[in-house]
Structure formats: structure tokens, C-alpha cells
Amino acid sequence: MLNRVANTIYWMNRYIERAENYARFLDVNFNLALEMPPSVAEQWQPLIVATGDWQAYTDRYGGVEKNQVIYFLGFDPENPNSIFTCISNARENARSVRSEITKEVWEQINYLYYFVKKGNEKERWKKKDPRKFFRKIKDGCQLLYGMYDATISRNEGWHFAKMGRLVERADKTSRILDVKYHFIVSSSQILGSPLDMVQWVALLKSVTAYDMYRKTNGRLTPMGIAAYLLLDPEFPRSMYKCLIQAERSLQSITGDVEHPATAELTRMRIAMEQTNVEDIFAGGLHEYIDQFQQNLNRASSLIFTSFGAVNTIIQETSSQNQ
Structure with missing residues (x-):
């Protein structure tokens, strides 16, 4: 497969996964804001911080206001x-x-584009309750995943698509866990309170993990929730499960366990197998997530230099517009 094609398929799926995750985050955070007691300020800043867009946001808007964040x-x-x-x-x-x-x-990607474009033109962010709009985006992205898996042959292109989706998913699961860290930093007085558990439940719901967590673990505890999203070997959005599947797809493409990108994913997977949630909390959840994201970015860079060291269609278009 041509490098340009492989890189474009990889990033096409990363973009879709990123859009779906942002739609989910906004939906869940809106729900969480409605559940907060009147005395508790709405928490929109941690959402921007966790997505990695805080500097870009403050450069343009300054203060945090709900409609501006949406x-x-x-x-x-x-x-x-x-x-x-x-x-x-x-x-x-x-x-x-x-x-x-x-x-x-x-056709499904085209539908999603025009649906979001229409929402932009109608200024949906000004609506009192935009949750239905974001849920339709999430549902549309998940339908696209189903179509991709049901209609594409399991060739190199399919594995590049899956790899892009999984790398992005692991990153966003780690970032939504970091949201809870920022909640703790900004509101340390709520630790152990009912409001603290409301936020942990919202975190589970933000990655569609609530039902499966209850079936697997039953009792809701901060340590149990963090362990589930970090290290569970079966849940498809846990960071560990994403690494396992991304590593398998990369091995299917390269056929070489010593390939630099494969070796980096393998190293990350083994490190997660050799740790537990108690050690992670003892060393600092935020610090662990920050290191995980750095390692994941390194693996993504190795994938790019190995298979896609050419400009994507988006980068080419962007440079022409500057």
C-alpha cells in the first residue's frame, strides 16, 4: 500500500474517533453540569484542559463560559x-x-459532514440543550465503525484504519481520566463525598463504560473505576485493550515484532501488564497518564515515519490555503 494512502486512512479514522469522543465528552459534561448542586460551579475548564486545547482556548477567549466551550x-x-x-x-x-x-x-462520512455543517450554520451551541445533537454525532460515528468493519476486507487498509482508531481511543480514554484529576485539583473538598462519586460515574459514562463496569465489578469505587479504564484486558476502550489491539494490527502489517513502532507499543503493553492501579495511584494518576500520552505520541510518530512520511491531503490543503 502506498504511504500516502496508508497515512490518509490512518488519520481519517483518528479524526472520526476524535470527533466521536468530543461529542461524548460534551454530552456527558452537560449532563454532569445539570446534576451538580446549585452551590457547585459548572466544570467546563477541566474538559478543555483534558482535551489538550487549553492554551488555544485561552488565547482566543480568555475566560471560561459554557457556550464558548461548546x-x-x-x-x-x-x-x-x-x-x-x-x-x-x-x-x-x-x-x-x-x-x-x-x-x-x-456516504456515512458525507452524511456526518453535512449534519455537523448544518448544526454549525444553525448555531446549535446556543441551544438550551444541545445534547441530542451531540448524541446523533456519536451514534453516526459508531454506525460508521460498524459499516467499516462490515464492508471492508481485512487487508492492510483495514488494519491502518483500526490502528488509527485505537491510538486515538487510548489517548482520549487517558485524557478523560485526567479530567477527574483536574476536578480533584480544583475541588479537593469533595473527595469521598456523594458528589465525588457522581463525577466518577460521569467519567464511566463518558466512555460508555458504566453498564459493563457494573456487570464486571459491581460496586463503584474510584480505584475500581480507574483500574477498569486503565488496565482491563476485555473492555474495548480501556487503555490496555487499545494497546493490545493496535499492536496486533501493526504486527499484521509489518510481520515484524522488532519493527520500531511495534516494539514501542509492545514495550507500553508489557509495562501496563507489570503494574497495578495501587502503584499508579501511589505514583500519581496524572503523572502516569502524562507519561502514557508521551509514549503513545512517540509510537504514533514512529508509525508516521515508517508508513506515512508524506503530507496528508489535509496538510496539503492547509498549506495551499495559507
Whole structure:
């Protein structure tokens, strides 16, 4: 497979996964804001911090206000990580590799693009309750995943797509865990309170993990929830499970366990197998997540230099527009 095609498929799926996660985060955070007691301020700043967009947000807006946050993360065309931008980029990438995907996949990406574009034009972020809009984005992305898995042959392209989705998913699960860390820092007085558990439950729901966690573990505890999202070997959005599946797809492509990118994912997986949640908390949850994200970025860079060391269609388009 050509490097350009592989890289474009990889990033097309990362963009879709990122858009779906942002839609979920906004939906869940909106629900959490409604559940907060009147005396507790709405927590929108930790959401921006956890997505890694805090500096870009403050440079443009300064103070934190709910509608501004929803617009910035959901609709802002100048934010390279907003839902609108990610869906637009995914569509352009899909268009450039149209021959590598199916009609069903293309039509669903196209539908998502026009759905979000229409929401942007209608200024959905100003609506009193935008949750239905974000849920439709999430559902549309999940339908796309199903179409991709049901209609694409298990060839190199499929593995690049899956790898992109899994790398992005691991990153976003780690970041939503970091949201809880920022809640703790900003509101340490709520530790151990009913409100503390409300936030942990919201964290589970933000990665659609609540039902499966209760079936697997029953009792809700902060340590149990963190362990589930960090280290569970079966839940598809746990950081550990994402690494296992990404490593397998990369091995299917390279056929070489000593390939630099494969070796980095393997090293991360083994490190997670050799730790436990007690050790993670003892060393600091935020510090562990920060190191995980650095290692994951290193693995992603190795994937890029190995298979996609050319400009994607989005990068080419962006440079032409500058």
C-alpha cells in the first residue's frame, strides 16, 4: 500500500474517533453540569484542559463560559480539534482515498459532514440543550465503525484504519481520566463525598463504560473505576485493550515484532501488564497518564515515519490555503 494512502486512512479514522469522543465528552459534561448542586460551579475548564486545547482556548477567549466551550470544542472551524474540523478533515481524507473504501462508508462520512455543517450554520451551541445533537454525532460515528468493519476486507487498509482508531481511543480514554484529576485539583473538598462519586460515574459514562463496569465489578469505587479504564484486558476502550489491539494490527502489517513502532507499543503493553492501579495511584494518576500520552505520541510518530512520511491531503490543503 502506498504511504500516502496508508497515512490518509490512518488519520481519517483518528479524526472520526476524535470527533466521536468530543461529542461524548460534551454530552456527558452537560449532563454532569445539570446534576451538580446549585452551590457547585459548572466544570467546563477541566474538559478543555483534558482535551489538550487549553492554551488555544485561552488565547482566543480568555475566560471560561459554557457556550464558548461548546462552540470551541464542537463547532469552531479555527480549532483544529473541534468536531466540525475533525469531520471535515475525515471527509477530505476519505475523498482522497475513495477507491480504498466502500460506497456505504463514504456516504456515512458525507452524511456526518453535512449534519455537523448544518448544526454549525444553525448555531446549535446556543441551544438550551444541545445534547441530542451531540448524541446523533456519536451514534453516526459508531454506525460508521460498524459499516467499516462490515464492508471492508481485512487487508492492510483495514488494519491502518483500526490502528488509527485505537491510538486515538487510548489517548482520549487517558485524557478523560485526567479530567477527574483536574476536578480533584480544583475541588479537593469533595473527595469521598456523594458528589465525588457522581463525577466518577460521569467519567464511566463518558466512555460508555458504566453498564459493563457494573456487570464486571459491581460496586463503584474510584480505584475500581480507574483500574477498569486503565488496565482491563476485555473492555474495548480501556487503555490496555487499545494497546493490545493496535499492536496486533501493526504486527499484521509489518510481520515484524522488532519493527520500531511495534516494539514501542509492545514495550507500553508489557509495562501496563507489570503494574497495578495501587502503584499508579501511589505514583500519581496524572503523572502516569502524562507519561502514557508521551509514549503513545512517540509510537504514533514512529508509525508516521515508517508508513506515512508524506503530507496528508489535509496538510496539503492547509498549506495551499495559507
